[in-house]
Structure formats: structure tokens, C-alpha cells
Amino acid sequence: MARIPFNVSAKTARLIGRENVSNLEGALIELIKNTYDADAKKCVVYYESSTDRLFIIDNGIGMNKDVIINNWMTIGNSTKKESVFTKSGRVNTGEKGIGRFALDRISEKCTMLTVSKDERFEWLVNWENFDSSEMITDTYAELNDISENIPEFLSDLGNEFLCDMLKSDFTGTGTCFVLENLRDQWNEVVIERVKSSLQKLLPPMENNVFELFFFLQGTKTKDARILPDLLNEYDYKLHFEVDDFGECTIQIHRNEFFFGAQFEKIMKKADFSDEDREYFNDKLIIKEGSIYDFLPGVEEKINIGPFSGDIYFYKLVLQSDNQEKYYYKNFVTKRTNFKELSGIKIYRDDFLVRPYGIYGTTGYDWLDLSTRKAESPAAVSHKSGSWRVQANQICGQIRISRLNDNLPDKSSREGIVETKEFKLFRELVVNFIEKLEEDRQYVIRKLDQLYKSTAKGEQALKIAKEELNKYKKEEGEKERNNKDNEADSEKKQSYENFHKAISYQEERIQDLQEEMGLLRTLATTGIVVNTYIHEIKALTTQLNVGVKEAYACLEEDNDIISAKEELKKLRVLKEKFNSWFKVTIDAVEMDKRKRKKENIGNIIQNSISKWKSVQNNKIDYVYVENEEIDIRCFPFDFETIISNLVTNSSTIFKNHKVEKPTIKIEIGRKDDKFYIKYSDNGPGLCEAFKREPQKILKHGVTDRRNANGEVVGTGMGLWIVDSIIQNYKGYIDLRKNIEKENGFFMDLFFEGREN
Known part of the structure; x- marks a missing residue:
């Protein structure tokens, strides 16, 4: 048996260089990362327009002959594989051994001078030779001994400020590249793009362990230093850390509000807590928990840490009426360049991972915040909806390390591999942002309620109604005493017009509320159909097959008896379809969209009967009526409540294969409110909701996932239930879920409608 070796085409260099690194900025970043890994304290990028040359210079440790031959000249062989850390203790940013081929993306020719502790070499290559040679072993670079140091080698540079810096800080070890026959035309647009990219390359840092400079021919040293664009003023700041064991810590800083001398008055009138007082005075809001507390529905063991981050929220527009209403701080400076600064960037070992958070790229909104907002x-200020931040309102950075091998880089250097861990990482960051959103909405809802209670419009409406009632009373007395005159007649006409206007507005509000109720019912119908779509499709398939079988019996065999048997089976399917129609379509019948006095017990028992039929009596229902409830209501409101709760329980029973699934519904009265107590014998809320069960009432919150771990629930059902109960001046109590180990419990308290 013959053994034959693999050969590598010379064009491979182009594949992993020019074609693998997609753009100029990406190539520069790869080479700058190499200077960092060489323990350089300073790195210079210099474009000389008079000679159309590009220079990349560092004062790192340089390379000796052995490293050049065995590592630099060997594809895929990197010294960084031997150790994760550099000699100075930095974490190496690279390890694949192909980053040097980014030179091919920038220019056709490259000259390198490298000065190590004991040796100095000049290395020259023409990347075009890789196109003319067949095998990579037929392609050569030149390696020459040299006596010059970096300042001497670059003595002909056209920038005196750079020459002075080289003489001061680059006389020892280091490496420089002279790149000629550049592949890009370095015009003003390209230069500005490169500078902008370099500004994003390094995260905001308090130390100066690595300094980056970008010189043009006339640039002074002080102007060449690349400094990250910082956001010094912000409305909210979110800091988070996730450790190796999946433990999460979140810190939220409220910085948006200023109450001044009215602080005590507002704290009291808006009913803020004692803790809120401290949070408004720069105390950090701290939330802690495991990854599973922040990822509802995730049960399998996962590991995506460690990482940390800082995210800033910033209002782009400050409206004067909102400033008065919500006591916003009026920042002295407004960010005119926030567009470029916006976006959440990822840094691995202090270097940008493109394209995440880069404005104008496909990776700008990598968290899909715009979709969440839509x-x-x-x-x-919405009383029940969930406010979502927009992608262009936040900026920040997330820091990960090469030591975190759960989130590996792509070989193309353009992003992180889209593994299951990365998807959960992305979801986790969004859920951290949600904590910021929740706190901001909590504060503004309270301030909005305070404003409405004291607003002139609300007071005027209250006074107007009081005056109208007073007038009606006076008119009644006059009619009894037969007193009337012309002036009273004009006054009477004015008050009647006034009464009509108020009545008209109240009718409009009532119509809108009725419309909202109908929309909630239609949404619930959609949820039910979506949840049971597989069962409905199965019925449709069976119906289709049955019709074909009956047709075949008649057409092909003239077998009337068999055809009748097939049609009898279809009658059973028809009854099943009717059951589905009763649960879904019947809910929006015209009669149920009228507010009238109804017996809630009858509505619930009718709903149970429909669901039993749909579920083929596979679920036991226990109904307890402690006291009759007769109130004015929309029947579809309470049918909607039952449908949403039963749909949730049915899904849980199915997913967890619950034996003898049971739903219990109890109604009655407690003090001044009626109640519906709903419970099931499922596994109960997941860990993420166990400590704070009220979360499940928020719009978009769900723990339903598919086999790939992706969120598939709508997160609308229980939010709809909560909205309905609020319309009946009620509330929902979920505290039993904290106390009970198994089962789901929801107590709904409500009043009858007045009109």
C-alpha cells in the first residue's frame, strides 16, 4: 500500500489572506492585535501619501530567526498555541497562525524589519508570487541580516513628529512593516473610515498599557493618539458580570432624574419606597442570580461565561413637556455623534470583535433590539405594555476572553461562531437590558401617575363634572318650584351642550375599550390556534384522506358500503372541528361583544365544556362555586381569561407528560371583590419566574422553547389576562407560586363594571 502526501497550492495563501479578510479595516486590526501579543506598549499606523506607503510599527519583543522560520513562515503554526499568556501576562488575542496573511489584503509587497533581543532581520515578500507558483513550497521570501534599528531603518519618513517618537520609544526591540503597492486607494473617505475603525478597536480603559497612534504626513503626535470615544453623560448605566459557574451580578445606575428641592414631596406623593430614595441618590440597584434565573425555560446544563459588560442608555430627544412631567436631567452637552458611538460592541482581550455594534454594518443591531421594539x-409610560429600548439609544461594550472557549471566533475573524451557546449569550444580554427597561418604566409610570393626579386637565374634568351635577340638582329644585327665566334658559342650554360634550367623550372612551376587548379576544384566538396548530393540521389531513378514500370506493370499486363507512368517520372529524370552532370563533360572536349582566359561573362552565370536548376529556376539571357572581361585563372577556389559562396549562401538561392532569377553578367573593382562583397540577413556574412570578404578566415574557432551545412563545396570553382584570378594577395575586413547590396558582380579584 502506497502512502502519498498532501500538497498545498500556493493560492492557499490568497484564500486565507486576501480573500479571508474581507476588508482593509479587518486586515489592519489583525496586524495591530499581533503587536499587542508581542507585548508592545505602543503601536503606530502611518500612511505616507507622498510615497503611497503604509507603515505598521511596534515596540514589542520582535522575532528571532527561529521564530521567523518555524512560526512566521509556517501556515497555522503560532507561538501563541504554546501559551495562552504573553511574557508580560497579557492574554494572547490570536492562536490560529494565519493573521500575518492579512498583509496580503493590504498590499502587494511587504518589507519587515524585526529586532529581537539578540538579532535583527529584514524580511521581504511579494504576495503576487503566490499567484504564479503552483505549490506553496515553491514560493520564497527573502531573509537578510541587518544592523539598523527601527528609527535608523525608517529615517526617510516624511513626518518629523513620528521620527522623534521613534527615536524616543522605538530604539529597542520591535517590528515594523513597510507596505507598498497598496490594494486600496487611500483617499479622504478611506482614511476617515480607518480612523473611525481604530477608535472603536480598543475599549475604554483607565490604564495606558497599550497605546495606538494613527499618523498622516502632517499629523502631530498629540493628534495622532487614538482614544476611544467615551460617553460621559448617560441616563442609565447597566453593568453586569457572569462568572465561570454561571452566577450573574447586575448593577443598575439611575442617572436620568433630578427632583431638586421637591425630592421629599415627590417621593411621598408618588409612593416611592425607601430603597428608591437611595437609588435616586446614586446607590446602585443590584440583582443577583444564576444564568437559569435570567433564561426562562432553559433546563439543560450550559456554560457561556465568564464575561462582563457596561451598557449605557441615552435619550436622543428631550421634549420640554416630558422634562417637566418626569423631572429629566438636562444634560449640558448633547451627543451629536451618538450615531457612531451607539451600538453594543464585543471586545475579546481588549480588542474589538467585528462587526458587532459597528454602525452601518449588518452586525450593528446583533441583539435584534429593533425587532423587540417593533x-x-x-x-x-404605558400602564401595562412593556417599553423596549431602541438600538440607536444605547451603547456599550461586552468583554470576553480567549480563555472563554465557549464563544470561539470564526476563522474569518468576522464575528463569533453561531453556536447554541452564542445564541443563549445573546439572549442573556438582552434579558440583562430588560432589567434596565423595567426599572426605567417603573419610575416613569409612578411619575406619570403623579402628574395625572395633579394635572390641570384632570382637575378641570373633575371640577366640570361636579359643576354639572350641581347644576342638575339646582334645575331639579327650580322645576319643583316652577321658577324659570330667560337667563336661566341660556344657562341651561350651555350646560346641556357641556353635558353632551362630556358624554360624547365618555362614549368614545367606552367604544375604544370595547374595541380593545375584541382585539384581546382575537389575539387569544390566534394564540390558541398557534398552540394547537399540529392537532388542527392532523384533523385536516385525516379529513382529506377520508374524502379521497370515500371517492376511491365509489369511483374505482363502486363500493357504496365502504364509502359510507369512510363518510361516517368524517362525521366524527366534523364534530372535532366544531369543538375547535366553539373554542375559537364562537368567542367573538356579536352577542358576546355587548356589555350586559352575566353570571360568571355560567361563562366559566360553558368554557370548560368546550375545552373538554376539544381535549377529548384528557384533562380533569374541578369547578367550585362558593358564591354566585352576577356582574355587568363583556362575556368574551372571561372566556378569553379561561382560554389563555387553559392553553398554558395544556402546553405544560403535554411538554412535561403530567399524569392525571387536573385544572381547578374556584369562584366566590372576598370583601369588596369577586375572585377566580385558578390552579393546575403541573410542575409549576420555572426557576427564572419562581422568585418573581409577577414577571409572567409582562408583555413578551415566556419560557416556551423549541428543541433547539430557541424562544417560541408569544408572551401575550397572561399579559392579556392581566389587562382584562385591570379593566375590571382588579389585580392578580401569584404569591402561592413562591410558596408551593409544584403546580401553578393564579388568584384573580375584580369588580363588576359600572357601565
Whole structure:
């Protein structure tokens, strides 16, 4: 048996260089990362327009002959594989041994001078030779001994400020590249793009362990230093850390509000807590828990840490009426360049991972915040909707390390491999952001309620109604005493017009509320159909097959008896379809969209009967009526409540294969409110909701996932239930879920409608 070796085409160099690194900025970043790994304290990028040459210079440790031959000249062989850390203790940013081929993306020719502790070499290569040679072993670079140091080698540079810096800081070890026959035309647009990219390359740092400079021919040293663009003023700051064991810590800083001398008055009138007082005075809000507390529905063991990050929220527009209403701080400076600064960037060992958070790229909104906003467009003051931040309102950075091998880089250096861990990492960051959103909405809802209670419009409406009632009373007395005159007649006409205007507005509000109720019912119908779509499709398939079988019996065999048997089976399917129609379509019948006095017990028992039929009596229902409830209501409101709760329980029973699934519904009265107590014998809330069960009432919150671990639930069902109960001046109590180990419990308290 013959053994034959693999050969590598010379064009491989182009594949992993020019074609693997997609753009100029990406190539520069790869080479700058190499200077960092060489323990350089300073790195210079210099474009000389008079000669159309590009220089990359560092004062790192340089390379000796052995490293050049065995590592630099060997594809895929990197000294960084031997140790994760550099000699100075930095974490190496690279390890694949192909980053040097980024030189091919920048220019056709390259000259390198490298000065190590004991040796100095000049290395020259023409990347075009790789196109003309067949095998990579037929392609050569030149390696020459040299006596010059970096300042001497670059003595002809056209920037005197750079020459002075080289003489001061680059006389020892280091490496420089002279790149000629550049592949890009370095015009003003390209230069500005490169500078902008370099500004994002390094995260905001308090130390100066690595300094980056970008010189042009006339640039002074002080102007060449690349400094990250920092956001010094912000409305909210979110800091988070996730350790190796999946333990998470979140810190939220409220910086948006200023109450001044009215602080005590507002704290009291808006009913803020004692803790809130401290949070408004720069105390950090701290939340802790495991990854599973922040990823509802995830049960299998996962590891995506360690990483940390800082995210800033910043209002782009400050409206004067909102400033008065919500006591916003009026920052002295407004960010004119926030667009470029916005986006959440990822840094691995202090270097940018493209394209995440880079404005104008496909990776700018890598967290899909715009989609979240479109799905939940509620204003921050909305009483029940969930406010979502927009992608262009936040900026920040997430820091990960090469030591975190759960989130590996792509070989193309353009992003992180889209593994299951990365998807959960992305979801986790979004859920951290949600904590910021929740706190901001909590504050503004309270301030909005305070404003409405004291607003002139609300007071005027209250006074107007009081005056109208007073007038009606006076008119009644006059009619009894037969007193009337012309002036009273004009006054009477004015008050009647006034009464009509108020009545008209109240009718409009009532119509809108009725419309909202109908929309909630239609949404619930959609949820039910979506949840049971497989069962409905199965019925449709069976119906289709049955019709074909009956047709075949008649057409091909003239077998009337068999055809009748097939049609009898279809009658059973028809009854099943009717059951589905009763649960879904019947809910929006015209009669149920009228507010009238109804017996809630009858509505619930009718709903149970429909669901039993749909579920083929596979679920036991226990109904207890401690006291009859007769109130004015929309029947579809309470059918909607039952449908959403039963749909959730049915899904849980199915997913967890619950034996003898049971749903219990109890109704009655407690003090001044009626109640519906709903419970099931499923496994109960997941860990993420166990400590704070009220979360499940928020729009978009769900723990339903598919086999790939992706969120598939709508997160609308229980939010709809909560919205309905609020319309009946009620509330939902979920505290039993904290106390009970198994089962789901929801107590709904409500009043009857007045009109």
C-alpha cells in the first residue's frame, strides 16, 4: 500500500489572506492585535501619501530567526498555541497562525524589519508570487541580516513628529512593516473610515498599557493618539458580570432624574419606597442570580461565561413637556455623534470583535433590539405594555476572553461562531437590558401617575363634572318650584351642550375599550390556534384522506358500503372541528361583544365544556362555586381569561407528560371583590419566574422553547389576562407560586363594571 502526501497550492495563501479578510479595516486590526501579543506598549499606523506607503510599527519583543522560520513562515503554526499568556501576562488575542496573511489584503509587497533581543532581520515578500507558483513550497521570501534599528531603518519618513517618537520609544526591540503597492486607494473617505475603525478597536480603559497612534504626513503626535470615544453623560448605566459557574451580578445606575428641592414631596406623593430614595441618590440597584434565573425555560446544563459588560442608555430627544412631567436631567452637552458611538460592541482581550455594534454594518443591531421594539412599541409610560429600548439609544461594550472557549471566533475573524451557546449569550444580554427597561418604566409610570393626579386637565374634568351635577340638582329644585327665566334658559342650554360634550367623550372612551376587548379576544384566538396548530393540521389531513378514500370506493370499486363507512368517520372529524370552532370563533360572536349582566359561573362552565370536548376529556376539571357572581361585563372577556389559562396549562401538561392532569377553578367573593382562583397540577413556574412570578404578566415574557432551545412563545396570553382584570378594577395575586413547590396558582380579584 502506497502512502502519498498532501500538497498545498500556493493560492492557499490568497484564500486565507486576501480573500479571508474581507476588508482593509479587518486586515489592519489583525496586524495591530499581533503587536499587542508581542507585548508592545505602543503601536503606530502611518500612511505616507507622498510615497503611497503604509507603515505598521511596534515596540514589542520582535522575532528571532527561529521564530521567523518555524512560526512566521509556517501556515497555522503560532507561538501563541504554546501559551495562552504573553511574557508580560497579557492574554494572547490570536492562536490560529494565519493573521500575518492579512498583509496580503493590504498590499502587494511587504518589507519587515524585526529586532529581537539578540538579532535583527529584514524580511521581504511579494504576495503576487503566490499567484504564479503552483505549490506553496515553491514560493520564497527573502531573509537578510541587518544592523539598523527601527528609527535608523525608517529615517526617510516624511513626518518629523513620528521620527522623534521613534527615536524616543522605538530604539529597542520591535517590528515594523513597510507596505507598498497598496490594494486600496487611500483617499479622504478611506482614511476617515480607518480612523473611525481604530477608535472603536480598543475599549475604554483607565490604564495606558497599550497605546495606538494613527499618523498622516502632517499629523502631530498629540493628534495622532487614538482614544476611544467615551460617553460621559448617560441616563442609565447597566453593568453586569457572569462568572465561570454561571452566577450573574447586575448593577443598575439611575442617572436620568433630578427632583431638586421637591425630592421629599415627590417621593411621598408618588409612593416611592425607601430603597428608591437611595437609588435616586446614586446607590446602585443590584440583582443577583444564576444564568437559569435570567433564561426562562432553559433546563439543560450550559456554560457561556465568564464575561462582563457596561451598557449605557441615552435619550436622543428631550421634549420640554416630558422634562417637566418626569423631572429629566438636562444634560449640558448633547451627543451629536451618538450615531457612531451607539451600538453594543464585543471586545475579546481588549480588542474589538467585528462587526458587532459597528454602525452601518449588518452586525450593528446583533441583539435584534429593533425587532423587540417593533413587537412591543409601548411608550415608557404605558400602564401595562412593556417599553423596549431602541438600538440607536444605547451603547456599550461586552468583554470576553480567549480563555472563554465557549464563544470561539470564526476563522474569518468576522464575528463569533453561531453556536447554541452564542445564541443563549445573546439572549442573556438582552434579558440583562430588560432589567434596565423595567426599572426605567417603573419610575416613569409612578411619575406619570403623579402628574395625572395633579394635572390641570384632570382637575378641570373633575371640577366640570361636579359643576354639572350641581347644576342638575339646582334645575331639579327650580322645576319643583316652577321658577324659570330667560337667563336661566341660556344657562341651561350651555350646560346641556357641556353635558353632551362630556358624554360624547365618555362614549368614545367606552367604544375604544370595547374595541380593545375584541382585539384581546382575537389575539387569544390566534394564540390558541398557534398552540394547537399540529392537532388542527392532523384533523385536516385525516379529513382529506377520508374524502379521497370515500371517492376511491365509489369511483374505482363502486363500493357504496365502504364509502359510507369512510363518510361516517368524517362525521366524527366534523364534530372535532366544531369543538375547535366553539373554542375559537364562537368567542367573538356579536352577542358576546355587548356589555350586559352575566353570571360568571355560567361563562366559566360553558368554557370548560368546550375545552373538554376539544381535549377529548384528557384533562380533569374541578369547578367550585362558593358564591354566585352576577356582574355587568363583556362575556368574551372571561372566556378569553379561561382560554389563555387553559392553553398554558395544556402546553405544560403535554411538554412535561403530567399524569392525571387536573385544572381547578374556584369562584366566590372576598370583601369588596369577586375572585377566580385558578390552579393546575403541573410542575409549576420555572426557576427564572419562581422568585418573581409577577414577571409572567409582562408583555413578551415566556419560557416556551423549541428543541433547539430557541424562544417560541408569544408572551401575550397572561399579559392579556392581566389587562382584562385591570379593566375590571382588579389585580392578580401569584404569591402561592413562591410558596408551593409544584403546580401553578393564579388568584384573580375584580369588580363588576359600572357601565
